[in-house]
Amino acid sequence: MIATIKNIKAAFYQDENSSLLQRIFWNSLYIAFFFLPIDINIPTPFISVAIVCGCINIFKSEKKxxxxxxxxxxxxxxxxxxxxxxxxxxxxxxxxxxxxxxxxxLLFPIIFLFLKEDALSVRKLFNFLLYGLVISFFINLTIVIYDAFLIANSLPSNVSFWKSLAIGWKFFMHIQFSSLINPGYVSLYILLVLSYYLKNELNTIWRFLTVIILFAYLFLLASKAAYITLFCMSILLILKVADKSKKYLLILVLGLSTLIFISNPRIVNPINNFPDEVAEVNPTIxxxxxxxxxxxxxxxxxxxxxxxxxxxxxxxxxxxxxxxxxxxxxxxxxxxxxxxxxxxxxxxxxxxxxxxxxxxxxxxxxxxxxxxxxxxxxxxxxxxxxxxxxxxxxxxxxxxxxxxxxxxxxxxxxxxxxxx
Incomplete structure (x- = not known):
C-alpha cells in the first residue's frame, strides 16, 4: 500500500527547485489531461486552476x-x-x-513564455494522457458490452441463445464505440501518444499490452481520418528503416494491418436498425x-x-x-x-x-x-x-x-x- 502511494506521488510534478505555483500548475494540467479522453466537463476546473497559477507566475517569475x-x-x-x-x-x-x-x-502560450519546464515534467503530461486513454477504453468497452447485452436480452423468448448472441455481437461490432468524447478527438490523443510511446522499446509486458490497447481502441473508434494519419505515419516509419529485410517485413505488416482496419464493420456497414436509445451519442460524419x-x-x-x-x-x-x-x-x-x-x-x-x-x-x-x-x-x-x-x-x-x-x-x- 505504501509503495503504491509512493508510485502515485512520483507520477506527479515534484521539482523541489520550483515554486508552489509551478507545482500546482503542472499537477493541475496532469489531472486535466488524464480526464480529457474520459469526460468533457471534468477537466475544466483543473484547466482553470492551471491558468490562474500560470498567470500569477508570470508576475512573480524571475524568468524574462x-x-x-x-x-x-x-x-x-x-x-x-x-x-x-x-x-x-x-x-x-x-x-x-x-x-x-x-x-x-491567449493564455497558455503566454504562460509558457515565462514558465519553467523540463523534459520530465512534459513527459508526465503524455503519461497522464495515456492513463486516461486506457481508462477511457475500458469505460467505453463496458458501456458497449452492456448495451449489446440489453439488445440481446430484449429479444423475444423464442429466439435461441446463439441467435441472441449473434445479434448482440452484431450490435457490438457496428455501434459507435465512443459515447463519452467525440471519436475524432480521442483518435488524435491516441495517435500522439503512440508517436511518443512507440519510440521506446516494448521490453515489458505492460508496455506491450498498452500499445495493443491503444491500437484496439483506434480500431474500434473507426475514425477514417485517424486511419489515414496512421497510414501516413507508418509510411514515414518504413522509409526511415535502412535494413531491407526489416523494411519488407514492415511493408507486409502494414498491408495486413490496412486490410484489417479498412474491413472494420463500423466503417463498412455502420448500424442503422437499432432503437433510438442506443443510437450514436456523438454522430460521426x-x-x-x-x-x-x-x-x-x-x-x-x-x-x-x-x-x-x-x-x-x-x-x-x-x-x-x-x-x-x-x-x-x-x-x-x-x-x-x-x-x-x-x-x-x-x-x-x-x-x-x-x-x-x-x-x-x-x-x-x-x-x-x-x-x-x-x-x-x-x-x-x-x-x-x-x-x-x-x-x-x-x-x-x-x-x-x-x-x-x-x-x-x-x-x-x-x-x-x-x-x-
Missing part, C-alpha cells in the same frame, strides 16, 4: 521573456483576430461562447458528407473571402449553405466545416487562416529533424484537415497546450521527451 520563443505570440494574435470578428457578426451570443472557449489560446461540408464551406467562403462572417455567424451561414445546396443530412445534423482551416476562413477571413497556416508552417520546420517529431506534427496537421478542432473545448485546450510546447526553442515536448 525569451525572444527566441516569440512564435508563441501567434496564438494570442489568432485569439485577437477572433475577438475582432465579433464586431461584424450578428449572432454575438454564439460568438462570445466560442471566444470564451478559446481563451486558452460519413466521407461523402465530409466532402459536401468542404464543398459548401468553399462556396460560402467565396462570398466573403477577406473578412469572413465573424465567429458568431460563420456556422449559421454554413448551415444555410447546406440548405441552399440541398445537402439534407449536413443540414439536418448542422455539421461544421470539418476542416479547421476552412472553419477559420469562414470565421475570420483570409487574415485568420493565414495566421493559422503560419503557426503550422513554423511547426513543420521545427519538427522536421526527426521522424517522431514530424509524426506528431503530421497527426496534429491532419487532425485539423479532417476536423474543426478549434470549435470544441477539448480540441482548443489540447491545441493551445501541446502546439506551443512543440514550438518552443528547446523542443522539450518533441526530441527530448520522445527520444527519452
Amino acid at each position: 521573456y525569451d525572444s527566441k520563443n516569440r512564435v508563441l505570440l501567434l496564438f494570442p494574435l489568432y485569439f485577437v483576430i477572433l475577438v475582432v470578428s465579433i464586431i461584424y457578426t450578428q449572432n454575438t451570443s454564439d460568438g462570445w461562447h466560442l471566444i470564451q472557449r478559446s481563451l486558452t489560446l 460519413s466521407w461523402k458528407e465530409r466532402m459536401l461540408s468542404w464543398k459548401a464551406a468553399i462556396k460560402t467562403i467565396e462570398v466573403a473571402p477577406l473578412f469572413g462572417y465573424g465567429v458568431g455567424d460563420a456556422h449559421d451561414v454554413l448551415i444555410e449553405g447546406y440548405n441552399d445546396l440541398g445537402y439534407t443530412e449536413n443540414y439536418k445534423h448542422r455539421y461544421n466545416a470539418h476542416n479547421q482551416f476552412l472553419e477559420t476562413w469562414l470565421q475570420t477571413g483570409l487574415i485568420g487562416v493565414f495566421v493559422l497556416m503560419v503557426i503550422f508552417t513554423n511547426l513543420a520546420l521545427h519538427t522536421r529533424r526527426s521522424f517522431n517529431e514530424f509524426s506528431v506534427f503530421l497527426a496534429l496537421f491532419l487532425a485539423l484537415i479532417f476536423e474543426s478542432m478549434l470549435v470544441r473545448f477539448n480540441g482548443i485546450v489540447f491545441f493551445s497546450i501541446v502546439v506551443p510546447l512543440l514550438l518552443k526553442e528547446r523542443t522539450i515536448l518533441s526530441s527530448r521527451v520522445i527520444k527519452n
